Amino acid sequence: MLSYILKRLLYALPIALSVTVVSFMLVYLAPGDPLNAIAPADAPADVIAALKSAYGLDRPVPVQYGLWLWRALQGDLGTSIASGRAVVTEVFSAVGNTLLLAGIASCLGVLVGCVLGALAGYKHGSGIDRTATAMSVVGVSIPHYWLGLVLTIIFSTWLGWFPAMGAGPGGSADWTWDWEHMRYLVLPSVTLSVIPMGIITRTVRALVADMLEQEFVVALRARGLNGVAIFRHVAKNTAPTVLAVAGLQVGYLMGGSILVETVFAWPGTGFLLNTAIFQRDIPLLQGTLLVLCMFFVVLNLVVDIIQPLIDPRMGRS
Amino acid sequence: MDMNLSLTSSSIAAPTQSRSYWHVVARQLRHEPVAIASAFVLFLIVMAAVFAPWIAPADPFKASMLKRLLPIGSSGFWLGTDELGRDMMTRLMYGGRLSLVMGVVPVFAAFFIGTSIGLFAGYVGGRINMVIMRVLDVFYAFPSVLLAVAISGALGPGMSNSLIALTLVFVPQVVRVAESVTTQVRQLDYIEAARLSGASAFSIIRFHVLGNVLGPVFVYATGLLSVSMILASGLSFLGLGVKPPEPEWGLMLNTLRSAIYSNPWVAALPGALIFITSIAFNLLADGIRSAMDIRR
Numbered sequence: 001m002l003s004y005i006l007k008r009l010l011y012a013l014p015i016a017l018s019v020t021v022v023s024f025m026l027v028y029l030a031p032g033d034p035l036n037a038i039a040p041a042d043a044p045a046d047v048i049a050a051l052k053s054a055y056g057l058d059r060p061v062p063v064q065y066g067l068w069l070w071r072a073l074q075g076d077l078g079t080s081i082a083s084g085r086a087v088v089t090e091v092f093s094a095v096g097n098t099l100l101l102a103g104i105a106s107c108l109g110v111l112v113g114c115v116l117g118a119l120a121g122y123k124h125g126s127g128i129d130r131t132a133t134a135m136s137v138v139g140v141s142i143p144h145y146w147l148g149l150v151l152t153i154i155f156s157t158w159l160g161w162f163p164a165m166g167a168g169p170g171g172s173a174d175w176t177w178d179w180e181h182m183r184y185l186v187l188p189s190v191t192l193s194v195i196p197m198g199i200i201t202r203t204v205r206a207l208v209a210d211m212l213e214q215e216f217v218v219a220l221r222a223r224g225l226n227g228v229a230i231f232r233h234v235a236k237n238t239a240p241t242v243l244a245v246a247g248l249q250v251g252y253l254m255g256g257s258i259l260v261e262t263v264f265a266w267p268g269t270g271f272l273l274n275t276a277i278f279q280r281d282i283p284l285l286q287g288t289l290l291v292l293c294m295f296f297v298v299l300n301l302v303v304d305i306i307q308p309l310i311d312p313r314m315g316r317s
Numbered sequence: 318m319d320m321n322l323s324l325t326s327s328s329i330a331a332p333t334q335s336r337s338y339w340h341v342v343a344r345q346l347r348h349e350p351v352a353i354a355s356a357f358v359l360f361l362i363v364m365a366a367v368f369a370p371w372i373a374p375a376d377p378f379k380a381s382m383l384k385r386l387l388p389i390g391s392s393g394f395w396l397g398t399d400e401l402g403r404d405m406m407t408r409l410m411y412g413g414r415l416s417l418v419m420g421v422v423p424v425f426a427a428f429f430i431g432t433s434i435g436l437f438a439g440y441v442g443g444r445i446n447m448v449i450m451r452v453l454d455v456f457y458a459f460p461s462v463l464l465a466v467a468i469s470g471a472l473g474p475g476m477s478n479s480l481i482a483l484t485l486v487f488v489p490q491v492v493r494v495a496e497s498v499t500t501q502v503r504q505l506d507y508i509e510a511a512r513l514s515g516a517s518a519f520s521i522i523r524f525h526v527l528g529n530v531l532g533p534v535f536v537y538a539t540g541l542l543s544v545s546m547i548l549a550s551g552l553s554f555l556g557l558g559v560k561p562p563e564p565e566w567g568l569m570l571n572t573l574r575s576a577i578y579s580n581p582w583v584a585a586l587p588g589a590l591i592f593i594t595s596i597a598f599n600l601l602a603d604g605i606r607s608a609m610d611i612r613r
Contacts (some may be wrong), residue, residue, distance in 0.1 A: 022455060026467055145570070149570070149584065150585055152577060158487030256462045
């Protein structure tokens with residue numbers, strides 16, 4: 001088991017390192033000088049030179065990367081060109097907001113997906129099965145930014161139950177866990193939960209339906225075990241796969257929330273990425289990408305490590 | 318196992334065999350009513366987009382300040398008008414052109430590039446294969462939406478950059494499928510026999526491996542179409558794809574967002590079309606998948 005964890009860690013390290021390279025280098029894909037965003041087009045040469053050295057852009061790219069990585073390891077991601085604030089501060093408050101949204105959305109999506117999928121798998125071919133299957137197809141096919149818009153039209157402009165945008169009456173700064181603030185979470189998190197809901201329903205349905213045909217379930221039935229006991233066996237056997245799929249989905253939500261955050265003007269990483277891209281704020285873009293992707297790498301690692309704890313067969317292979 | 322036959326006359330035998338296989342798939346597909354209905358819906362959408370210049374009722378760029386945001390069912394404007402008074406029906410038909418191109422082209426490109434890389438990596442095997450697959454693993458460390466947004470954001474807004482970004486997102490996924498099937502097939506006895514009898518690597522891949530790999534990759538790629546449609550329009554929705562005033566569903570959804578208070582149904586129309594197209598692609602892909610399962 002320990003060697004398995006070590007192997008996973010060793011495997012994740014080069015991936016994490018490559019992610020830092022990609023996050024740093026991505027901005028160099030674009031043609032043109034990164035300085036164009038801050039310096040006016042007719043700036044004198046000495047001003048440009050001074051700016052270049054201030055942002056460290058006068059050094060060779062590998063050196064820039066090395067310095068950037070070294071500082072990032074110490075928790076310094078540079079200064080945002082657009083706002084002049086430290087990138088770390090900006091990214092972490094935004095990541096907090098995104099995590100809040102993605103966390104609630106994943107819980108909702110995984111829960112509903114598991115229940116629907118299990119029901120559909122148990123009642124294979126029934127009305128419930130068809131409904132759940134239809135819902136899961138809709139879930140994976142719907143453009144979630146559009147769903148957000150439709151939910152806003154129905155529940156915000158018509159019924160007036162939930163606010164259409166923002167993260168609370170006073171912005172995200174004074175967040176508290178009361179209904180006045182949590183109302184703002186409802187529409188974005190429901191919108192976001194539809195993606196994992198669809199995929200997890202599909203996975204659980206297929207797994208449960210497959211599991212119920214296995215010989216060991218037939219044997220359990222023959223021994224006279226009741227539904228609850230059989231369900232425990234089925235749940236135990238499907239859990240590792242569901243966990244793997246769910247873990248991946250939670251990670252995708254971190255990225256997928258970009259579009260939903262735009263629809264609801266949620267002050268998360270999506271909003272930050274938008275700012276970074278359209279103002280060509282390179283340190284902000286690099287920092288946001290890095291933090292989000294590291295989350296994804298760590299999440300995958302955690303899922304890989306938890307899986308054999310649930311299913312010991314995996315650790316041995 | 319008539320491997321001798323396929324060796325001596327491989328150039329003749331292989332194509333006939335694969336044609337009959339696709340023939341069976343097509344026949345099987347006829348028993349999938351949902352897939353056929355989806356194909357029909359897609360056909361209508363594609364036709365409306367292709368023939369938009371001839372059948373659309375108005376000029377997609379002709380704005381009118383007096384006719385802004387007319388509701389659905391207005392006389393002369395069946396589906397209303399947008400925030401600049403342009404005919405919605407016309408723009409939705411024209412919008413299908415860019416939206417479909419932006420959704421389908423990356424999948425096609427990824428299909429060709431990914432299959433080539435996957436075949437190469439899987440056939441060569443060994444260390445080269447490992448290096449290629451490990452490099453591609455890095456792309457798996459990025460959630461796909463984030464990767465698409467980051468690449469097209471880094472390249473700068475624009476349609477061709479979005480196409481590149483989406484292709485780059487899908488290539489590693491296709492490579493993975495192609496590589497795993499190639500690796501499996503490569504170890505079969507008949508490939509070894511072909512190699513021993515002196516067939517070149519190219520002809521082995523072309524006549525003995527490709528036919529086995531194309532099926533699974535094709536099924537996987539059809540499944541990507543729906544994701545690609547949603548992502549492509551999503552990039553335009555963010556302002557990273559098609560630029561105004563070009564009609565494109567994602568972009569139209571974005572510019573009409575401010576109209577959800579005054580004219581919600583018109584504002585929701587472009588997204589409804591993205592949804593219909595994407596679900597039709599998904600259901601068709603499901604149908605093709607189960608039609609092709611006959612092989613197992």
